[in-house]
Amino acid sequence: MNILEVEQLTVNYEKTSVLWDINFVIPEGKIVGILGPNGAGKSTLLKALLGLVKPLNGTISFFGKPLSKVRKKIGYVPQRSSVDWDFPITAFDLVMMGRYGKLGLLKWASKEDREATRQALCQVEMLPFADRQIGQLSGGQQQRLFIARALVQDADVYLLDEPFAGIDMATEKTLVGLFETLRKKGKTLLIVHHNLASTENYFDWLILLNTCLIAAGPVSDVFNQQNIWRTYGRSSILLDEAAIKAKNKTSGLL
Amino acid sequence: MTPLLDFFSDPILRPSTLGCMLMCFASALVGVVVFLRKRSLIGETLSHASFPGVVIGVFVSALLMPFSDELISLAILCGAFLFAFLGLKTLSFLENKARVKADSALCFVLASFFGLGILIASRLQQTYPLWYKQALSFLYGQAATMTNMHILLYGCFSLVILGFILYFYRYLEAVNFDPSFSETLGIQSKRLDEIMFFLIVLAIVIGIRSVGVVLMAGMLIGPAVTARPLTNRLSYHFALAGAFGVASGFLGNYLSVVIPNEDYSLPTGPMILMVSSLFCFLSLLLAPRSGLITRFLRMRQFSFRCSLENALKSLWKGERKVFSPLILWKLKQHKWIDPQGTLTPLGKATAENIIRLHRLWEVYLVDYMGQKVEKVHRTAEELEHLLSPELEKELTELLHNPRHDPHHQPIPPANLEAP
Numbered sequence: 001m002n003i004l005e006v007e008q009l010t011v012n013y014e015k016t017s018v019l020w021d022i023n024f025v026i027p028e029g030k031i032v033g034i035l036g037p038n039g040a041g042k043s044t045l046l047k048a049l050l051g052l053v054k055p056l057n058g059t060i061s062f063f064g065k066p067l068s069k070v071r072k073k074i075g076y077v078p079q080r081s082s083v084d085w086d087f088p089i090t091a092f093d094l095v096m097m098g099r100y101g102k103l104g105l106l107k108w109a110s111k112e113d114r115e116a117t118r119q120a121l122c123q124v125e126m127l128p129f130a131d132r133q134i135g136q137l138s139g140g141q142q143q144r145l146f147i148a149r150a151l152v153q154d155a156d157v158y159l160l161d162e163p164f165a166g167i168d169m170a171t172e173k174t175l176v177g178l179f180e181t182l183r184k185k186g187k188t189l190l191i192v193h194h195n196l197a198s199t200e201n202y203f204d205w206l207i208l209l210n211t212c213l214i215a216a217g218p219v220s221d222v223f224n225q226q227n228i229w230r231t232y233g234r235s236s237i238l239l240d241e242a243a244i245k246a247k248n249k250t251s252g253l254l
Numbered sequence: 255m256t257p258l259l260d261f262f263s264d265p266i267l268r269p270s271t272l273g274c275m276l277m278c279f280a281s282a283l284v285g286v287v288v289f290l291r292k293r294s295l296i297g298e299t300l301s302h303a304s305f306p307g308v309v310i311g312v313f314v315s316a317l318l319m320p321f322s323d324e325l326i327s328l329a330i331l332c333g334a335f336l337f338a339f340l341g342l343k344t345l346s347f348l349e350n351k352a353r354v355k356a357d358s359a360l361c362f363v364l365a366s367f368f369g370l371g372i373l374i375a376s377r378l379q380q381t382y383p384l385w386y387k388q389a390l391s392f393l394y395g396q397a398a399t400m401t402n403m404h405i406l407l408y409g410c411f412s413l414v415i416l417g418f419i420l421y422f423y424r425y426l427e428a429v430n431f432d433p434s435f436s437e438t439l440g441i442q443s444k445r446l447d448e449i450m451f452f453l454i455v456l457a458i459v460i461g462i463r464s465v466g467v468v469l470m471a472g473m474l475i476g477p478a479v480t481a482r483p484l485t486n487r488l489s490y491h492f493a494l495a496g497a498f499g500v501a502s503g504f505l506g507n508y509l510s511v512v513i514p515n516e517d518y519s520l521p522t523g524p525m526i527l528m529v530s531s532l533f534c535f536l537s538l539l540l541a542p543r544s545g546l547i548t549r550f551l552r553m554r555q556f557s558f559r560c561s562l563e564n565a566l567k568s569l570w571k572g573e574r575k576v577f578s579p580l581i582l583w584k585l586k587q588h589k590w591i592d593p594q595g596t597l598t599p600l601g602k603a604t605a606e607n608i609i610r611l612h613r614l615w616e617v618y619l620v621d622y623m624g625q626k627v628e629k630v631h632r633t634a635e636e637l638e639h640l641l642s643p644e645l646e647k648e649l650t651e652l653l654h655n656p657r658h659d660p661h662h663q664p665i666p667p668a669n670l671e672a673p
């Protein structure tokens with residue numbers, strides 16, 4: 001069964017580049033890498049899948065249903081730099097946030113919620129830091145908290161935006177192990193990534209993206225010199241220029 | 255001197271006391287959100303933007319129903335709210351649609367709205383001097399003329415704000431920390447934000463009566479800034495800010511009644527602000543973790559410990575040095591030397607432990623970090639005071655418990671009894 005189907009997805013997103021006519025399917029239980037150069041629309045793709053960015057056109061379905069029906073089955077790890085780490089909450093509170101979707105208004109966190117939070121902290125080896133203010137932690141530790149927060153969501157599909165950016169080796173190793181465990185449980189992970197060297201070891205499915213979809217499929221089929229060149233090479237310059245022109249035109253600047 | 259309790263029972267003092275406290279409480283609570291969103295200047299802009307509403311409110315109600323004080327204050331509130339809200343909408347239009355940078359948009363809205371208010375007021379100055387004066391009293395606030403109706407009104411508003419924050423606490427935490435993640439949880443962060451900003455406008459409009467258009471922003475932000483260094487939890491941040499708000503509302507009001515005599519008077523609004531700023535100042539100086547004075551004391555403490563440990567080392571090496579009485583006294587306190595000034599066994603063990611840390615670190619720097627032998631002494635001199643027993647254990651294992659440092663000096667063996 002396909003966990004995710006994307007058809008003719010087009011996103012017009014101010015400031016970042018555009019996504020044009022993206023089509024792909026993802027089968028269950030894969031660790032999927034989303035690769036592409038800066039500004040290729042990797043994060044935009046995730047945001048469109050999550051409904052944070054409104055696509056201009058196209059359909060997205062998880063488990064054959066629209067997003068609004070299956071929201072609780074989808075976990076999200078945003079980029080670490082997207083939040084203010086001086087915010088007055090502890091590591092424990094941050095992870096607990098993953099439960100808020102299932103928690104009703106005015107309901108205190110139940111014993112179950114606390115236990116789940118503690119377990120997730122344990123899984124990412126952050127239990128000793130539960131009471132620390134989040135700004136006092138290192139980049140790797142902060143990333144672990146974000147992962148733990150997604151874990152307590154108890155989702156079936158996880159979308160992760162650059163989880164390996166700016167973290168230490170030990171954290172990277174922990175995360176890779178954790179992702180593997182999740183996959184064995186039948187979960188699907190979509191991971192935005194930009195390090196080509198580790199691609200073959202980390203993923204079993206790839207989406208190569210540069211505004212257009214370059215290729216999507218099993219790593220062994222897709223990860224070759226020609227596709228990489230098409231993704232990262234200079235061939236897309238014309239496309240970028242056209243995108244900027246289109247953007248200016250439609251917003252009335254030109 | 256007026257007794258403290260009179261401020262809550264005396265029919266003249268009570269309304270302004272309670273009014274100020276309620277108003278400061280409400281603005282302190284919403285102030286936390288404004289502060290955490292790094293939109294502190296929005297209070298300044300919106301309070302100024304409400305001024306034309308105040309002026310229009312005064313004149314319209316004065317023309318239509320000149321003898322009802324209560325209706326006039328209600329009209330002023332409505333006018334102020336309308337214009338503050340208009341200011342907010344203009345602000346979001348400028349930022350989102352016209353792509354004006356946030357600080358420019360804030361300045362623009364503040365200046366243009368406030369200017370408009372002054373203009374209307376001046377136009378009507380000749381015709382209705384009395385109402386003109388009342389409109390101007392909103393610039394710096396006028397707490398003393400509050401009545402029981404104001405308390406009721408402010409009390410209700412404060413309850414609404416408090417209720418909202420309690421009811422949506424979890425959502426507010428999530429949305430203000432990480433809006434896009436909250437959105438993926440199904441929380442309608444945009445809707446929540448809209449309500450929150452509506453309440454912020456409300457709090458500002460309530461507040462300008464007692465502290466005035468010009469100083470309102472301070473009341474919004476002051477308590478939030480005061481509370482931030484004292485806690486790392488959002489719930490405590492709200493609670494502490496609320497408490498500081500109430501306290502400055504009361505004290506400001508109290509002092510402005512108690513201090514003045516026949517020769518001069520002190521306005522309530524600025525007094526509240528002064529008290530709030532004093533709290534803020536003290537918190538920034540004395541906060542347990544990040545306060546300037548606490549940090550200074552901690553730095554002094556550490557440098558004293560370094561001198562103490564260095565003195566101990568010199569004694570261990572048998573160097574003849576003169577130590578300050580304070581150092582000698584402290585060495586005796588620790589029982590590192592006996593009254594005659596010779597090292598005790600405990601002092602010897604402690605000194606050896608420090609030497610050990612110093613030399614272990616030197617080995618580490620040379621063997622693992624590839625540093626030059628002659629350059630490692632200075633860093634080790636600092637780190638010998640810092641390395642924890644856990645780090646020492648790790649170093650020992652990593653370096654296979656070396657016997658000699660890079661300068662061929664012996665490393666004292668690990669002493670389990672040493673502190």
